[in-house]
Every structure is written in structure tokens, then in C-alpha cells.
Amino acid sequence: MAEPEERRISLEEMLARPTNNYFLCINYDNEAFMNTGIQESSATPPFASTTTGPDGKRIPGKMGVKQDIMTGMAFLGLRSGFFATANPYYYRDFIGKVVDALKTPGSAFIQVLSSCQRGWRHPENKTAELHRLATESGYWPLYSIRVTDGKPAYAFQRKPTFDEDKLMQFVKGQGRFAHIFKRPDVERITHFLADAMRQRFDNIVGLAKSFPANPPVESYKIDMRRVPNQEHVAPGHGLCAGCGEGEILTQLATGVQLVAGKNVVYCNATSCTEVSTSKDNFPSWKVPWVHMLYENVGTVAEAISTGFRILKTKGLYDKPIPRVIALGGDGGLYDIGFQFLKAAIFRAGTWGVLNEDIKQDSGI
Ligand SMILES: Cc1ncc(C[n+]2csc(CCOP(=O)(O)OP(=O)(O)O)c2C)c(N)n1
Ligand code: SF4
Numbered sequence: 321m322a323e324p325e326e327r328r329i330s331l332e333e334m335l336a337r338p339t340n341n342y343f344l345c346i347n348y349d350n351e352a353f354m355n356t357g358i359q360e361s362s363a364t365p366p367f368a369s370t371t372t373g374p375d376g377k378r379i380p381g382k383m384g385v386k387q388d389i390m391t392g393m394a395f396l397g398l399r400s401g402f403f404a405t406a407n408p409y410y411y412r413d414f415i416g417k418v419v420d421a422l423k424t425p426g427s428a429f430i431q432v433l434s435s436c437q438r439g440w441r442h443p444e445n446k447t448a449e450l451h452r453l454a455t456e457s458g459y460w461p462l463y464s465i466r467v468t469d470g471k472p473a474y475a476f477q478r479k480p481t482f483d484e485d486k487l488m489q490f491v492k493g494q495g496r497f498a499h500i501f502k503r504p505d506v507e508r509i510t511h512f513l514a515d516a517m518r519q520r521f522d523n524i525v526g527l528a529k530s531f532p533a534n535p536p537v538e539s540y541k542i543d544m545r546r547v548p549n550q551e552h553v554a555p556g557h558g559l560c561a562g563c564g565e566g567e568i569l570t571q572l573a574t575g576v577q578l579v580a581g582k583n584v585v586y587c588n589a590t591s592c593t594e595v596s597t598s599k600d601n602f603p604s605w606k607v608p609w610v611h612m613l614y615e616n617v618g619t620v621a622e623a624i625s626t627g628f629r630i631l632k633t634k635g636l637y638d639k640p641i642p643r644v645i646a647l648g649g650d651g652g653l654y655d656i657g658f659q660f661l662k663a664a665i666f667r668a669g670t671w672g673v674l675n676e677d678i679k680q681d682s683g684i
């Protein structure tokens with residue numbers, strides 16, 4: 321009999337797993353430092369105009385490609401971990417990945433696309449359409465990498481395709497690229513842009529062919545009618561209308577709550593999410609939430625997570641160990657915070673799994 325091409329993982333199946341993970345890092349990637357005024361980051365795509373890399377006569381926006389933050393995670397030499405891309409338009413996929421991450425031993429990192437209507441310069445009611453086009457065009461493929469016993473395996477949420485027409489619809493829908501279409505060399509620039517994005521896509525597909533999951537397509541089966549509303553973040557926050565980060569927080573909290581209830585600590589690097597949920601001494605958070613320096617959220621979150629387990633081992637803490645979720649933007653994780661993130665991911669996916677002296681709650 322032929323091998324099945326697709327696996328559908330049900331929510332119930334994931335929740336029934338005896339294994340647990342206590343450290344998850346979420347990167348909301350809006351492709352610039354938005355909170356401080358739309359400065360270019362290494363996540364910014366080619367030719368996007370930002371306040372530090374504006375469009376000019378000679379230099380048409382960002383000169384450089386969008387950095388790939390995922391591939392390195394697969395080859396850090398971990399024993400166990402779960403890494404994935406997500407997009408809030410595909411909310412079942414994102415919620416499924418959050419649950420999967422918290423039920424897979426080791427380390428976990430999810431990079432979620434997050435439109436910013438101010439920085440991407442689009443009407444606030446176009447967020448969902450742009451998110452959808454990002455994945456349908458191949459700009460933002462949805463995939464996961466499971467590292468098991470030191471070996472990575474790539475699975476896609478759907479068969480990946482690259483569609484240049486949809487990529488151009490995605491690009492034309494955003495004011496940060498508008499200058500390209502007023503230039504005499506528009507063809508050269510759009511060709512380069514499409515080519516850079518196709519190369520990125522081909523690299524991911526190539527890696528997935530070399531390190532395939534079996535089956536290579538994996539999706540989540542979640543009946544949303546049976547999923548309770550999240551109670552971690554209150555509706556009152558100061559994010560702009562249509563901000564992708566708001567959708568991400570709601571969906572993330574929905575997934576975390578399914579696994580952990582309210583036994584969770586969120587650690588938030590300085591960013592739009594942090595600033596907008598902690599205004600005027602009235603935080604939007606109804607569960608423990610920690611704000612720390614912009615650059616070191618990975619370290620702080622992993623240290624809190626390990627700290628709880630050490631206290632438990634010493635008999636100084638007798639409750640179930642909380643999940644610790646690190647939240648950071650592209651600026652805070654790709655750029656200035658990358659060394660902290662990488663080290664935290666490495667510790668959680670190696671020492672955190674292999675060390676038998678510190679207590680886990682169950683099943684690792
Ligand atoms: C060490 C340090 N450098 C710079 C800053 C200023 N700062 C705060 S938030 C931020 C940008 C955040 O960008 P990103 O992480 O992408 O999050 P976003 O605002 O886009 O959600 C910067 C530069 C800081 N707080 N600390
Ligand atoms: S709150 Fe959201 S939409 Fe507004 S500037 Fe920040 S990231 Fe952009």
C-alpha cells in the first residue's frame with residue numbers, strides 16, 4: 321500500500337501526549353522595528369521603504385534580502401525541538417502549532433507573520449487579505465521542523481507553491497513598495513524582488529526534500545466550537561486597529577490555554593506588543609507577564625523556566641511547573657537579541673532535555 325501523503329493531527333491527540341515542553345519562543349515578524357518608528361531590520365524584505373532605508377532616487381529602499389531565521393534552528397545540534405512558521409490568517413494551523421510545540425519535548429520557536437498597517441502602509445481592513453496572499457504566493461510558506469534524536473524533519477502545512485502573480489498582488493497592496501512602481505527601472509526591480517523571494521522559497525523546499533518528514537504534509541484538525549475563548553489577554557490594548565500582533569496574541573493565548581490553563585508566564589521584549597499591553601499601569605495581561613530588556617527575552621524566559629524546575633527538584637516548589645512563553649519582534653530576535661535567543665533555544669533543546677537531575681512534570 322502507498323504511504324499516506326498527508327497526516328492530520330487532532331487537537332485531542334496532541335493534548336493526550338504524555339510529553340511536555342516548558343519553553344516556547346514566539347517571534348511576531350512585522351519586518352521592521354515598528355515600535356520605535358519603522359526602522360529597517362534584517363527581516364525587512366528587499367526594496368521595502370523604512371525610515372532608516374527610505375526610497376530615494378538612487379537607492380530604492382532596503383538593499384539586501386530578508387534573513388532566514390528558521391534554517392539555523394534546524395541545525396543547532398539539538399536533541400529535540402519544534403520549529404515552525406505560522407500566519408494568523410490560518411488560525412487553526414497557528415493554534416495547532418502552539419499546542420504541538422508545548423507537547424513536544426525540548427525547545428520550541430514559532431515565527432509568525434504579522435502585518436503592521438502603519439509600517440507596511442495599507443488600509444487597516446486589508447490585514448487578512450495580505451496575510452492570505454503572503455502564504456498563497458509562497459512569500460510565507462507554512463512549515464514545521466521537528467528535531468527528534470538530533471535529526472531535523474520538515475513538513476509543510478499544504479503542498480508549497482510559488483505564485484509570482486500573487487506575490488505582486490501582495491507587494492502592490494502595500495505602500496512600503498509603492499515607489500518601485502514609479503521608477504523607470506520597475507521591471508528590473510520587480511524581477512530582482514521576485515527572484516529573491518523565489519530563491520528563499522526554493523531553499524526551504526530543497527531542505528524539506530533533503531530532510532523530509534513522513535508524510536511530508538501535516539495539518540491540524542481542530543473543532544473551534546470546542547475551544548474555549550482565551551482568558552490571558554484582555555480585549556483592552558493599545559495596538560493599532562488591524563494590527564497583526566493583536567490577532568497573534570489572541571490565537572497564541574488560545575493555544576497556550578488549551579495546554580496550560582492559566583499556569584503560564586509570558587516574557588515580553590520591548591516592542592509594539594509590550595508597549596501596547598502595558599499602558600498607564602493598567603496591563604492587559606490577566607496572567608503573570610514580565611517585561612525585560614529588548615535584547616534578552618530568550619535568556620530571561622529560559623532562565624525562569626529552568627528556575628522553576630530546579631526549585632521543584634529541590635522540593636521548594638510543589639505545584640505543576642508553568643509554561644514560559646517568550647515574545648519578541650523581528651528587531652528583538654533577529655537582530656540585537658539573536659545571540660540570546662540562539663543560546664536559550666540550544667539550552668532548552670539539549671541540556672533541558674538530557675539532564676535527568678532536574679525534575680520535569682511528566683513524560684520527557
Ligand atoms: C538595547 C536597546 N536598544 C534599543 C531599544 C529601543 N527599542 C525598543 S523597541 C525597539 C524596536 C522593536 O522592534 P521589533 O522587535 O521588531 O518589535 P515591533 O515594535 O516591530 O513589534 C527598539 C529599537 C531598546 N529598548 N533597548
Ligand atoms: S501597533 Fe501594530 S500596526 Fe501599530 S505600529 Fe505597532 S505593529 Fe504596526
Ligand SMILES: [Mg+2]
Nearest residue numbers: 352354649650
Ligand atoms: Mg518588528
